[in-house]
Amino acid sequence: MNLYQSVLKPLLFRMDAETAHHLGMTAISKGWVKGRRVEGAGLKRTLFGVDFPNPVGLAAGFDKNALALDRWKDFGFGFVEVGTITRHAQPGNPRPRLFRLPDQKALINRMGFNNDGADAIAKRIEAAQPGIPLGINLGKSKVTELEDAAEDYAYSYKLLKEMGDYFVVNVSSPNTPGLRELQDKDHLVKIFWRLREIDSRKPLFVKIAPDLTEEAVDDIASVVEDFGLTGVIATNTTIQRSMLPSDPGQQGGLSGAPVRDLSNQMLRWIRERVSAETVVIGVGGITSAEHAIEKLQNGADLVQVYSGWVYGGPEWPAEIAEGIRDAKLPTKTSQGE
Numbered sequence: 001m002n003l004y005q006s007v008l009k010p011l012l013f014r015m016d017a018e019t020a021h022h023l024g025m026t027a028i029s030k031g032w033v034k035g036r037r038v039e040g041a042g043l044k045r046t047l048f049g050v051d052f053p054n055p056v057g058l059a060a061g062f063d064k065n066a067l068a069l070d071r072w073k074d075f076g077f078g079f080v081e082v083g084t085i086t087r088h089a090q091p092g093n094p095r096p097r098l099f100r101l102p103d104q105k106a107l108i109n110r111m112g113f114n115n116d117g118a119d120a121i122a123k124r125i126e127a128a129q130p131g132i133p134l135g136i137n138l139g140k141s142k143v144t145e146l147e148d149a150a151e152d153y154a155y156s157y158k159l160l161k162e163m164g165d166y167f168v169v170n171v172s173s174p175n176t177p178g179l180r181e182l183q184d185k186d187h188l189v190k191i192f193w194r195l196r197e198i199d200s201r202k203p204l205f206v207k208i209a210p211d212l213t214e215e216a217v218d219d220i221a222s223v224v225e226d227f228g229l230t231g232v233i234a235t236n237t238t239i240q241r242s243m244l245p246s247d248p249g250q251q252g253g254l255s256g257a258p259v260r261d262l263s264n265q266m267l268r269w270i271r272e273r274v275s276a277e278t279v280v281i282g283v284g285g286i287t288s289a290e291h292a293i294e295k296l297q298n299g300a301d302l303v304q305v306y307s308g309w310v311y312g313g314p315e316w317p318a319e320i321a322e323g324i325r326d327a328k329l330p331t332k333t334s335q336g337e
């Protein structure tokens with residue numbers, strides 16, 4: 001057992017989960033805790049013209065406000081996704097809104113896109129030097145009506161478009177009322193039409209829920225193909241609870257080990273339906289290197305992690321990347337865009 005598992009984790013896990021998260025973020029941004037960098041021949045990916053030192057990224061929601069962008073490379077991450085960022089700063093849902101299920105290696109959150117808003121976060125991103133590829137994840141503000149969603153995404157995109165290596169239209173958080181309806185084809189077309197109008201060259205991704213039907217995945221794949229999107233991120237958190245031994249009775253999105261099978265199903269469905277050049281980022285339920293390898297073998301080009309890291313500690317992302325390196329998988333390198 002390392003220091004995190006034996007000392008720090010038991011202390012952090014005695015606190016409210018969100019308080020522990022903020023404490024962790026402070027420690028990370030001040031450089032009090034570190035992991036290790038991971039690079040190497042078998043790990044590098046060049047996708048849509050961007051060089052990724054390794055395929056393991058920090059998923060959206062961990063550094064929502066771009067508070068520690070310069071630090072993530074030192075934990076072994078090969079890329080980082082900031083956000084979700086909304087046009088308007090917003091406080092999110094009332095606390096408590098983040099819960100641990102330690103026996104399941106899972107989390108439930110109903111944060112509700114708490115973030116400082118596009119203007120404030122843009123200033124931080126501008127001043128940052130992540131040293132690894134940066135994704136910028138965009139969402140709809142709570143105060144914006146669904147019909148006006150495209151303009152809301154457009155505002156943030158216009159402001160941030162020169163600052164990221166790729167951009168994500170997040171339409172899959174379960175914690176903003178109605179947001180998931182934006183996964184419908186008509187809404188998606190409106191959003192991507194507007195973003196393409198602003199800048200037709202930037203790499204664009206759509207992030208999908210793990211709760212979609214195969215028909216809904218068909219529709220999303222057709223939007224991806226029609227707009228020539230760079231890729232898909234599969235998946236966000238689930239609203240299902242059937243894979244838990246009992247319902248913990250908290251509303252919100254479930255992440256971590258219980259979402260793995262659902263996420264992998266979406267990953268396979270989307271991979272089967274989009275072109276080989278389309279980049280698929282697999283996320284959901286990775287709690288070991290084997291799970292990351294499983295996603296790569298299911299057609300993911302890159303993977304992201306969140307909940308597994310909370311349980312694994314500072315060295316864990318590096319261990320996942322090293323596990324992938326040791327597996328010596330064949331890699332696809334595409335130019336895209």
Ligand SMILES: Cc1cc2nc3c(=O)[nH]c(=O)nc-3n(C[C@H](O)[C@H](O)[C@H](O)COP(=O)(O)O)c2cc1C
Nearest residue numbers: 059060061084109235236255256284285305306307
């Ligand atoms: C506390 C928390 C906050 C999250 N916030 C966001 C978010 O703001 N935007 C987003 O696209 N995904 C968000 N996610 C989802 C993760 O990025 C990821 O898709 C999901 O947790 C599945 O991965 P995991 O099983 O490795 O945690 C959040 C997840 C958690 C646990």
